[in-house]
Amino acid sequence: MVATTLGANFPVSERVAEMKASATLAAMQAAEAMRAAGVDVVDLGPGEPDFDTPQNIKDAAAEAMRAGKTKYTPTAGTRELQKAIIEMYARDFGANYERNEVMATSGGKQAIFNAVVTLINPGDDVLIPKPYWVTFPEIVTFAGGRSVFIETEENGFVLTADMVRRTITPKTKLIILNSPSNPSGRVIPPNEFRSIMEVLAERGIYAVSDECYLRFVYPPATVFSAASLPSELRKRLCIAGSFSKTYAMTGWRIGYSLANADWTRAMSKVQGHSTSNATSISQAAAVEALNGAQDSVATMLAEYTRRREWLLNALNEIPGLKCPQPEGAFYAFPDVRGCLKQGETSDDFATRLLEEEQTVVTDGAGFGAEGFIRISYATSLDRLKEGVERIKRVAER
Ligand SMILES: Cc1ncc(COP(=O)(O)O)c(C=O)c1O
Known part of the structure; x- marks a missing residue:
């Protein structure tokens, strides 16, 4: 959609050029350019909540500033935040993490980055189930590894232990799991997740679980963390967590990792020489997010539930479009192959939507799933309704 070229006048390193x-x-930029030109854009692209950060969390941040919590913190985070994370995992998932296994990061993204670059050497293979969050293969490339993709369409994009077993290569060192998934919204059932971890344990393969x-x-899907698995299945596991979506805190850049002490020490080394620590103020806010009232999370979930129900029904009424039931996140990931004209790709479809109906969706090809589009319902029901009308018009044209 938007041409993205890397500096012709700068000798970009090979790793980054790749x-x-x-x-x-790219979708965000396209929407922004249209909005700036005064166009009524329906933006179903965003990967972030349309809600504001809850007031109690903002208040905690303001209080932290007033109290002078404006200095460097330990690389792995403040004691208060480490304690809050450990307690939440003990309370909700029965896990017993120690302080030297927890690290506060600048968003979940940094946790994944730290985990991959501390483990992967050039020549190592990393399994990534399709469709994948766009960042996973790029971090692997940065680390010099090779992404080996797992096809999951046969099971409606839900990964199984059997698929993992079939795709493991002699050089596989790591898998990156993401349930609920961005972009598909699909959830790996807890029993299947456990079977996947058993296959990995048998083969000595590491896992990042992006949660x-x-x-x-x-419902009927339930909240599940890999932290609730028995400790023998968690020896080679790094959980990457985030406050961004749960507490509508994308701009605060705060997340965390949970991994064994040696892996955490290595990650701390990387972080110590790059960003040092997650923002002190965001860390204080995150403590309140975990320890304070959780009703804002329930309110957001209720609103997503309402939108999801409406959206799935409406999408499945569009001739040629098929949308399986995503159990989580805030995305629908319909198959639009039945709506394409002769020779058209899902990117062409997304471009037609943008140009003819000023509606932004994200092409599935970027997530490794040509023929699909991602629709975010982190936007008001009114805008969703308008967007679906527009999609329908393009599909029928
Ligand atoms: C699957 C997935 N993982 C991780 C992240 C990173 O979130 P953050 O770095 O804001 O915590 C995102 C954000 O869009 C995501 O969709």
């Missing part, structure tokens, strides 16, 4: 610019970012959308699951 990385692709983000497809989701960014942990709290956004819809």
